[in-house]
Amino acid sequence: MNDEKVRVTVYRGSNQIGGCCTEISYKGTRIAIDFGSPLPEENTKELNITGLTCGQSAFDAVLLTHYHGDHVGEIGRINTDIPVYMGGFAKDVITAYKNHNHHFFADVDIDRIDELVAGTEITIGSLQITPILSDHSAAESFMFLIKAGGFQILHTGDFRLHGRYREELLSNVEKFGKVDLLITEGTTLSRKENDKDNYTEEHVENMFWDCICENKYCFIILSSTNFERFQGFSNCIDKYRKDKRPKGKYFVVDDFQKSLFEIAEKRLPERYQFKTKTTYAKNLDEGMANKGFVMLIRAGNAAHEALLRKYLEEYPSKTCLVYSMWSGYMDNVKLKRLTSLAHDKNRLRIIHSSGHVTKQDLIDFVDTVAAKNVIVIHTEKTKEMERLNNRISIEDGETIVFE
Ligand SMILES: [Zn+2]
Ligand SMILES: [Zn+2]
Structure with a gap:
């Protein structure tokens, strides 16, 4: 739709960890973020999105936060005329896996993938997107800062605040100014593990x-x-x-x-x-x-x-x-x-620690970025979600419209 409203659709991820896919659209521009595989124990029903995986292409781009399979595992199913973006490091890792074992990314044409550079803004139609180097168990994981006119969205991808790069990440995030919408991962909200074990x-x-x-x-x-x-x-x-x-x-x-x-x-x-x-x-x-x-x-x-x-x-x-x-x-x-x-x-x-933000760090992060609205993905639904301020409840396939 070609009006001034920002629309966010969670296709998958409102009630499962793996295989998240979120659409952001504004003034006729449509992008999707991540297109991975569900975890083995999750609902693995194939995700088909008209205009993205079937039918005439209606998306302007797919952006991938990092190389983990639950974020990139199904990119071979994206219509071939839709541009796909990921970091150069991630692209090299995927290429290495493809060369190592022909079963990996067998249906992915590596040459179609455009490289994102941390800190360098790109424009896709009406949206400006800046990848921010994050802190996660995958190297070169990105958060995306997305500007839709005056409306700012921060999509966290997978992240944590107990890795080596937490300070760097937080200092980058502080520069954003207001965050009208935070789309965040919430893996540990629905897992049993204790914050203190991380x-x-x-x-x-x-x-x-x-x-x-x-x-x-x-x-x-x-x-x-x-x-x-x-x-x-x-x-x-x-x-x-x-x-x-x-x-x-x-x-x-x-x-x-x-x-x-x-x-x-x-x-x-x-x-x-x-x-x-x-x-x-x-x-x-x-x-x-x-x-x-x-x-x-x-x-x-x-x-x-x-x-x-x-x-x-x-x-x-x-x-x-x-x-x-x-x-x-x-x-x-x-x-x-x-x-x-x-x-x-x-x-x-x-000897281990999670790649995902702890419950308490996530609660604090929502307050640090002063997010006016919060959508949690990459988690199973749990009462723990209620601890996050300004959270909007959303189901798979649902669209939220921001005026
Ligand atoms: Zn990950
Ligand atoms: Zn993930």
């Missing part, structure tokens, strides 16, 4: 430091694209190599992980440098046994499992497995198999 990334790094000081042989299970966590672990290894004996502790990853590290080092060198990374080869076995190591292992990799078994058998008091992901993923059969090997010998260590 440590800062610095605290996670300290826990890992203690762990590698106590365990000469340290296997880790961690999402390949959680670069901030990897950076913390890498810092610990560098420090160990400098200050502790034996010298030369290895940081062992596979070729795919190395290629992802190289993307991070190229795209955000001021944030990511993995100095001591080494790719595994048989001829390292003796050196690793002598000098100790931190090694990334993957569920379903038989060689990794064999190595973990060997060290747990031969050096039980010097070996541990660090599990550094959301506890919910541990229900996965292959992951369970690996973690139970260490758990049975009391050598499993959980």
Whole structure:
């Protein structure tokens, strides 16, 4: 509709975490934000939107906040003549996954994706959009500041305020002035985890430091694209190599992980440098046994499992497995198999913190940005939502009109 009103439609995300998609329209311009996959346990019914995934195209662009599958997993279904935007880092990560395993993003034409640059405003029809570098377990996650005439919308994407970049994010947000509408993620509102279990990334790094000081042989299970966590672990290894004996502790990853590290080092060198990374080869076995190591292992990799078994058998008091992901993923059969090997010998260590804003930080954030209206997505409906000021209740498929 070509009037002066701002319209916001939540197609999916008012009552589930994965696969959010929100439309913002103003003076005939229509954009959608994120087009990902639901989490496995959620309603996975295919999301079809006329003008976006079927019928004659009616959207001017789709903007993607970050590379997590629940935000980009279904972009291959977007009509091919609609421009798609994401950060250059995110684009490189998706390309790496596509090259690594042809099942990933099989239907996505990477060349159609235009790159967004943090802090650089773009204009799409009647809307001005600025991507803001955020703080999340995916590197280069964006919040979007969207100007529709004098009406300002802040779409948070996924974020938190206990990572290393919280201060940078908050200082950026303070510059916006008024926020007429905040569209925010609310993952932890509907999860059981306690705010106090969400440590800062610095605290996670300290826990890992203690762990590698106590365990000469340290296997880790961690999402390949959680670069901030990897950076913390890498810092610990560098420090160990400098200050502790034996010298030369290895940081062992596979070729795919190395290629992802190289993307991070190229795209955000001021944030990511993995100095001591080494790719595994048989001829390292003796050196690793002598000098100790931190090694990334993957569920379903038989060689990794064999190595973990060997060290747990031969050096039980010097070996541990660090599990550094959301506890919910541990229900996965292959992951369970690996973690139970260490758990049975009391050598499993959980060192983790959420990528999502805590309940209290979210309540405070709503007040910090002085949001006049708040729409919560990326959450299941819960009573906890009522703690947020100025919240508008919305259902999937519903449109709210702002005069
Ligand atoms: Zn995410
Ligand atoms: Zn998400």
